[in-house]
């Protein structure tokens with residue numbers, strides 16, 4: 001098994017800054033590298049592995065499905081896809097689901113939906129407002145929506161029709177919106193931007209203004225959705241009624257899948273408007289169905305609320321003893337500590353001591369563990385973090 005670091009550098013495109021470890025196995029909230037070293041995983045594949053590793057119900061359902069049917073075209077009805085969609089609709093305010101394979105793809109679908117919604121009202125209603133420090137993905141539409149020049153600069157020109165408002169600043173938003181705006185795409189907690197929660201009054205005001213201009217309120221829940229904040233979707237914590245949301249990351253707990261949900265008002269796609277060969281295939285939607293059942297029927301959501309509050313409390317305590325921590329922010333099991341040092345220093349120390357964490361923004365270390373993590377494991381996280389901060 002050795003030599004994969006060198007082989008990876010030789011054969012795989014250099015589009016990631018990788019840490020030199022090779023993970024080969026996982027169980028519960030722990031992963032193991034090829035040398036047998038154990039890591040507590042507070043990264044979870046970047047907020048993906050909601051049910052942790054080797055989850056019995058997920059593994060069993062997937063194994064059964066592998067033997068039955070991996071893939072069939074959307075030219076036919078797919079039971080697993082319909083059941084996953086039914087769970088999403090019956091547990092939300094949305095009416096319809098479109099499945100795809102990633103967060104960027106879910107946002108592409110939302111952007112196309114928004115343009116069509118706008119054009120149905122007036123040919124010029126095509127503009128989309130997004131936020132500074134947002135992140136919506138790497139494909140051209142999603143990249144154009146992403147309000148961070150560092151992601152766009154080498155790939156200009158991006159798509160036209162986007163403008164970027166200052167997050168949590170209602171005046172900045174009011175200056176940009178007009179009758180030609182078809183949608184607003186926004187995160188209720190900016191994830192990649194540095195775990196920056198939206199202000200409740202601000203988000204509600206954005207929603208009100210969207211209604212006044214007949215622009216769709218589209219919430220990117222790719223990172224915040226699927227139980228991460230203790231509710232199925234994070235917007236529920238802010239008493240919002242979005243027209244569209246996008247999902248991916250945790251939806252398949254490791255099996256690639258994305259989704260766009262919309263209310264009947266925004267349900268404007270007709271056959272041939274949008275499609276995806278793999279979108280919602282039997283294997284991926286089997287995973288989504290298990291994840292949703294665990295969250296909704298097995299009460300994993302209240303577990304997240306409880307352990308999320310515990311993690312936040314422990315991080316706040318840690319801030320009191322370490323000057324290097326300047327802020328603790330987040331909700332549920334999506335927490336970040338803002339630091340005076342580069343996050344990479346802390347991430348590397350933690351890896352050395354057997355814990356995976358991930359940076360966010362310029363100066364934040366983020367904690368997005370599997371949703372099944374327990375309090376003892378959070379204590380272990382805090383103790384490794386403490387040791388790492390001491391050595392800075």
Ligand SMILES: *Cc1c(COP(=O)(O)O)cnc(C)c1O
Pocket residue numbers: 101102103104105107135136137138187191192220221222223224248249
């Ligand atoms: C990760 C992320 C995306 C992109 O998802 P991919 O599956 O990598 O395309 C989009 N939006 C948000 C908020 C994300 O966190």
